[in-house]
Amino acid sequence: xxxxxxxxxxxxxxxxxxxxxxxxxxxxxxxxxxxxxxxxxxxxxxxxxxxxxxxxxxxxxxxxxxxxxxxxxxxxxxxxxxxxxxxxxxxxxxxxxxxxxxxxxxxxxxxxxxxxxxxxxxxxxxxxxxxxxxxxxxxxxxxxxxxxxxxxxxxxxxxxxxxxxxxxxxxxxxxxxxxxxxxxxxxxxxxxxxxxxxxxxxxxxxxxxxxxxxxxxxxxxxxxxxxxxxxxxxxxxxxxxxxxxxxxxxxxxxxxxxxxxxxxxxxxxxxxxxxxxxxxxxxxxxxxxxxxxxxxxxxxxxxxxxxxxxxxxxx
Numbered sequence: 001x002x003x004x005x006x007x008x009x010x011x012x013x014x015x016x017x018x019x020x021x022x023x024x025x026x027x028x029x030x031x032x033x034x035x036x037x038x039x040x041x042x043x044x045x046x047x048x049x050x051x052x053x054x055x056x057x058x059x060x061x062x063x064x065x066x067x068x069x070x071x072x073x074x075x076x077x078x079x080x081x082x083x084x085x086x087x088x089x090x091x092x093x094x095x096x097x098x099x100x101x102x103x104x105x106x107x108x109x110x111x112x113x114x115x116x117x118x119x120x121x122x123x124x125x126x127x128x129x130x131x132x133x134x135x136x137x138x139x140x141x142x143x144x145x146x147x148x149x150x151x152x153x154x155x156x157x158x159x160x161x162x163x164x165x166x167x168x169x170x171x172x173x174x175x176x177x178x179x180x181x182x183x184x185x186x187x188x189x190x191x192x193x194x195x196x197x198x199x200x201x202x203x204x205x206x207x208x209x210x211x212x213x214x215x216x217x218x219x220x221x222x223x224x225x226x227x228x229x230x231x232x233x234x235x236x237x238x239x240x241x242x243x244x245x246x247x248x249x250x251x252x253x254x255x256x257x258x259x260x261x262x263x264x265x266x267x268x269x270x271x272x273x274x275x276x277x278x279x280x281x282x283x284x285x286x287x288x289x290x291x292x293x294x295x296x297x298x299x300x301x302x303x304x305x306x307x308x309x310x311x312x313x314x315x
Contacts (some may be wrong), residue, residue: 024266025071025217026241026314028056033071041114042067046221055236058308060094060103062230069073070218072110073242077214079154080114083107083184083244085131085217086314087237088178090173094233095187096137101231102149104220105244106130106178110214113220121225127189127212128153130220131176132161133168135231150178150189150201154209160186162201174198175239179246185209217242243245243267247289259308271296275304283308 005220027033032049032055040047047069048057056069077083087105101121109127112118118125132149145165153159168174177190187206191198219237224230247267252260259271265288273283283298296310 005218023073023075024241024243024264025073026266027071028121028132028239029056033208036071038069038071040067040069043221047219049280050236053236055088055090056219056240057236058103058219058221058234059236060233060235061142062080062101062224062233063223063232064221064223066113066120067221068108068113068216070108070110070216073215073217075215076109077107077244079185079190079209079211080183081180081244082246082249082302083180084246085129085178085240085242086176087240088117088173088175089133089168089235089237091133091156091168091170091233091235093170094135094168094231094235097228097230098137099139099229100134100144101222101224101229102132102134103231103233103235104130104132104222105176105237105240106151106218106220107214108216108218108220110216110294113216113218117183119225120220120222121229123159125153125222126155126157127214129178129180129212129214131178131189133233135233146191148191148199148201150187152185152209152212153187156210158207158209160204160206160209162186162204164191164201164203166191166199182245185233209223214300227276241314243314247314248310251310254295257283257298257306257308257312258295260295261310263291263294265289265291267312268315269294269296270313271298271308272311273298273306273308274303275302275306277307280309283307286313 107129136146149163151161270286272280
């Protein structure tokens with residue numbers, strides 16, 4: 001996972017930060033996830049741990065009841081919290097029937113998501129923050145593009161999403177990153193493959209939402225709308241992680257070529273520099289967070305003015 005946060009102009013001065021308490025859940029599926037607290041709800045046959053390939057085999061079948069492979073996070077996250085979700089997604093196939101439906105991975109509020117009235121297809125699905133993929137489909141005989149979406153639905157069913165018309169090719173592994181900034185009523189996302197950006201989901205839709213409650217990390221297969229608009233997809237999910245707060249928050253600049261911020265021990269941090277905002281290069285060796293204020297110093301700061309940013313990667 002790579003998250004780029006606030007750029008810092010060399011030469012500015014600011015006070016230090018106090019490291020924030022961090023919560024990180026990482027599931028690499030190297031061992032049986034049930035031993036780490038993962039559970040299944042609904043049609044449990046849709047989710048199978050693949051011990052050989054260290055992934056979770058998933059069938060998204062919206063002809064079945066709402067079904068989740070999920071991990072309780074132990075607390076409720078709201079609009080005030082910053083958090084992110086990362087995972088690797090590889091599809092074997094994904095077929096839309098009639099007007100289609102989505103496959104989803106992200107966050108939900110478990111008591112809402114397991115309520116009998118909860119329906120993603122019929123827009124009675126409060127408290128969701130998720131990545132969605134809609135395969136291409138036909139509407140009134142006309143082709144409609146596939147899309148990747150980052151969706152945020154608040155407690156009052158107001159929703160916001162950002163999207164891009166991107167096809168996820170079978171057999172290719174995509175790394176997906178969802179980011180929620182503290183206090184934001186919106187969500188952003190990136191989709192990459194082989195280290196290259198596929199999409200940053202540039203097209204927003206809807207208005208910023210109100211507050212929400214999220215307490216569960218989940219791979220979700222939602223039931224269809226009852227009119228045959230559905231999805232059948234097979235694939236794998238791996239390297240699934242949740243982190244809060246975000247691994248890089250407000251960056252302070254104690255001296256030229258130097259930055260300081262509250263760090264997390266799970267993350268690898270790299271200080272990068274640029275003089276033109278077109279090309280960024282490492283300014284120092286990558287280091288793991290220390291769980292407190294971490295200070296990064298550029299090895300060879302330029303004589304003239306430069307800009308810096310911090311990149312966080314989950315190894």
